[in-house]
Amino acid sequence: MPSPSSPPRAHGPTTSREQPPSIRRAPPSRCSRVNCRPADSAAPDQLPSGNMIVCVAVVGHQNNPLYLQSFTEADDALKLHHVVHCSLDVIDERVNNPKRSAPTLNETFLGLLYPTENYKVYGYLTNTKVKFLMVTTDLDVKDADARNFFRKFHAAYVDAVSNPFHVPGKKIASRSFGARVSTIVKSFGSGTVG
């Protein structure tokens, strides 16, 4: 039973207020793409079949964690956190050093961030500098499915931060957001529209 220690605070301007600590980032040399492979402990068979998304995350513009949910029975939490950390590096790189030729320079959908042995990580960056991450075990993801996922996820996020009692910059505590995300995750890749 969640029991916050203090009542919700006033929503004044969000500049220069106490910020939650950023996700601790591994130094770049340790987090190169080659090293970002999850340890080979958990066997893929433990993942529930048909549910191909194993983790979704929302990270704020100061790399503050706003939401992190895994959907796997396996004890992958640490691994998935690591994957999320590395993804943030990749996003920063992509956004700050865009390929000159990239036509999708300002697109919110960032596409595949990087594949690991067991996972694929997809990213999305909103206009308000919020990052969405989706980790999937499906190695044959259709671009359209990934885009569709993020579109629905974005809509759910917008509704969650439209709650007057949500404090910008703090973790999303909304129960209906969690339920909605579960639904979106479950319908991933099944081809359902909308």
Add this chain to the structure above:
Amino acid sequence: MGREVSESCVDGVVMEMVAAYCGRFYAAKPELAAGRIEAIGFQVGHQLSERYTMERPRFTDHLEAIKFICKDFWSELFKKQIDNLKTNHRGTFVLQDNHFRWLTRVSLDPAVENTDATENDSGSLGDSAAQTTSMLLYFPCGLIRGALTNLGIPCAVSADMSNLPACSFVVRIKT
């Protein structure tokens, strides 16, 4: 098409909010009242910018974000765009609405109407009516500031009503 309500709802809530904060909650402290009204606008602008930028690519620079405020954002709120945008190319933008909706639709409480109402030359208001109006304008200033801040552009926003019924919002980007 999302949910709709009547404009008089918006007018009613906004007017009462201004009256409550000025007249009841911070009656003797107009600066505090102004700050609260602006802060409410800030949160609403923050949330609206999240919603109204959902389906579009990211802005590449400040000017694009300001133009968004002038066009899409203003249209969603006031069913018209900003009429005139000026900049000094050094971080200050002036957004002018020639017929700002809330100044024309919102009726000021007759009890606080100015004494020199008989000589109502265009562009001027009596003292207390002017004060209520300037209090009201803290709200759209907050809306703009909240939206821009959420888009990564910290700024200060003030209103200039020296040329009613036109109203200008001055955005100064913080560097």
Add this chain to the structure above:
Amino acid sequence: MATSQKAARLGEEVWKTRVDKVNAELVTLTYGTIVSQLCADYDNDYAQVNQQLDKMGYNIGMRLIEDFLAKSNTGRCGNFRDTAEMISKVGFKIFLNITPTVTNWTADNKQFSLLFDENPLADFVELPDDGRAQDELWFSNIFCGILRGALEMVQMSIEARFVSDVLRGNDVTEMRVTLIRYIEDEMPPDDE
């Protein structure tokens, strides 16, 4: 009931033809921020917040009634049952485009319920999980004040209060409205 259908048609027609409409988000978010700001200002004394919302609603209602009368162009209601229909099918319709259901009349026809199956003010809202808001805060209490203020301007003294709210985890959002008395034209009491 003939009145109910007439009211529904009137409300529909006025909404379609005589109301300037705007996206609901501005009202929803502004009202929500006002409520959450009040909660912070009053240190989560939800009873106080309820009171302030009621008072704000009262002031709004007193002004809104003119708009209502001008747009709906109706005369005085014959009885309280007609009033209820006008409130739900015209009043709420032309301002919020919702029509709460009128139900649960007492035998003396002086008390009824409004059941809200949708509520624009509560879109996106989840009450804080502090163990008290769900029991003490009536998020949409401004409605009670609006009804009270509006009806007072047309010579009716009523009491309105919420008895349940889906935001609190209840099955329905229900407001109970009671007619206290009709206000006759009378000499005002001596001011103290």
